[in-house]
Amino acid sequence: MAEAMIEFQNVTKQYQGGQAAVDGLTMSIDKGAITVFVGPSGCGKTTSLRMINRMVEPTSGTITVDGADVTSVPAAQLRRSMGYVMQSSGLMPHRSVLDNIATVPRLNGVSKTEARRRAQELLDVVGLASSLGKRYPSQLSGGQQQRVGVARALAADPPVLLMDEPFSAVDPVVRDELQQELLRLQRDLAKTIVFVTHDIDEATVLGDKVAVFGIGGKLAQYAAAEEILRAPASDFVASFVGRDRGFRHLGFSPSDGVTIHPIRTVTPDQLRQEGSSDDWQLVVDGELRPLGWAGPRTGAGAAPAMVPGGSLFRKGETLRRALDAALSSPSGLGVAVDTDGRVAGVIAAAEVLAVIESDRNVRHGGL
Numbered sequence: 553m554a555e556a557m558i559e560f561q562n563v564t565k566q567y568q569g570g571q572a573a574v575d576g577l578t579m580s581i582d583k584g585a586i587t588v589f590v591g592p593s594g595c596g597k598t599t600s601l602r603m604i605n606r607m608v609e610p611t612s613g614t615i616t617v618d619g620a621d622v623t624s625v626p627a628a629q630l631r632r633s634m635g636y637v638m639q640s641s642g643l644m645p646h647r648s649v650l651d652n653i654a655t656v657p658r659l660n661g662v663s664k665t666e667a668r669r670r671a672q673e674l675l676d677v678v679g680l681a682s683s684l685g686k687r688y689p690s691q692l693s694g695g696q697q698q699r700v701g702v703a704r705a706l707a708a709d710p711p712v713l714l715m716d717e718p719f720s721a722v723d724p725v726v727r728d729e730l731q732q733e734l735l736r737l738q739r740d741l742a743k744t745i746v747f748v749t750h751d752i753d754e755a756t757v758l759g760d761k762v763a764v765f766g767i768g769g770k771l772a773q774y775a776a777a778e779e780i781l782r783a784p785a786s787d788f789v790a791s792f793v794g795r796d797r798g799f800r801h802l803g804f805s806p807s808d809g810v811t812i813h814p815i816r817t818v819t820p821d822q823l824r825q826e827g828s829s830d831d832w833q834l835v836v837d838g839e840l841r842p843l844g845w846a847g848p849r850t851g852a853g854a855a856p857a858m859v860p861g862g863s864l865f866r867k868g869e870t871l872r873r874a875l876d877a878a879l880s881s882p883s884g885l886g887v888a889v890d891t892d893g894r895v896a897g898v899i900a901a902a903e904v905l906a907v908i909e910s911d912r913n914v915r916h917g918g919l
């Protein structure tokens with residue numbers, strides 16, 4: 553069993569004059585894992601998160617971090633001992649990116665030179681060019697600011713990272729990148745991360761465990777993401793997770809049974825010389841990286857037009873990625889690539905669906 557890092561014991565928070573924002577919360581958060589708090593607006597996710605570092609004090613109950621009651625440590629000291637990332641990056645506008653990242657180490661007494669040197673390293677860790685360190689926050693994109701927010705939270709190398717909707721203000725493509733980056737970081741750092749979101753997709757992508765909060769600040773289900781999708785504990789959880797939970801569940805199914813077929817590819821030069829054919833042709837660059845698809849011949853002399861491809865499937869990814877690649881491709885064939893991004897072959901939607909169907913039969917014990 554995983555070791556507990558943070559424990560809530562019968563924690564309730566009642567703001568003045570209102571009903572309970574968090575009601576009798578008891579849960580144990582695993583060390584070195586990502587735990588996601590998810591649920592509709594107003595169900596107490598942020599309040600629960602903030603009680604961990606005492607930005608909010610519970611009305612009753614106890615919270616321990618690494619075995620110690622959080623009230624045994626002065627609040628300011630406790631706060632500095634945990635990384636905190638919020639939705640608006642919360643950066644100080646008149647300080648450079650490097651100085652923003654260096655804030656907590658400076659407060660902890662680290663010299664300016666050393667704190668800046670560490671900040672410079674952290675830019676690289678979160679995937680930012682070192683030249684950005686001299687800029688001010690307003691000179692960065694929203695996604696870059698969030699990366700700086702993550703770097704700042706990591707600066708003092710805290711064991712616990714609290715993240716409150718850190719990626720919800722950026723567009724979906726950037727959000728996807730930031731999520732993948734966080735997972736990559738976490739593979740190296742193995743922090744205890746508590747992550748708040750209202751987006752079930754984000755929760756299932758990131759969470760080793762997911763806590764679904766319900767109306768009135770009660771914990772509705774707490775389990776591995778896969779289990780929440782497969783077996784919602786109540787009608788509330790089922791409706792929150794959504795009718796497409798079966799599709800989301802594919803995000804946990806291996807794609808081993810999907811066949812990758814060889815395919816003939818053409819370069820843009822070959823396409824110009826040879827023209828269209830009767831079938832879709834996969835266009836690649838000199839390194840075999842996919843550029844798009846050329847449509848089949850439509851009439852005599854018509855110049856072959858290239859259309860962008862769909863999403864790519866990397867060998868070893870899940871059935872969800874496989875199905876998405878096949879369905880989003882204009883040719884009906886999903887492009888599979890190897891770890892270097894070179895074409896490895898194609899996958900057919902009908903075959904992916906057949907694998908999904910046979911998995912389902914195995915899980916449900918036959919037809």
Ligand SMILES: Nc1ncnc2c1ncn2[C@@H]1O[C@H](COP(=O)(O)OP(=O)(O)OP(=O)(O)O)[C@@H](O)[C@H]1O
Pocket residue numbers: 567568570572573591592593594595596597598599600750
């Ligand atoms: N400082 C406060 N004073 C009074 N009530 C508050 C305060 N902060 C939060 N609340 C109330 O407590 C409840 C839970 O709020 P909380 O922010 O924890 O929910 P949440 O699930 O994080 O919601 P959201 O996703 O909208 O941020 C809400 O009803 C909210 O109005």
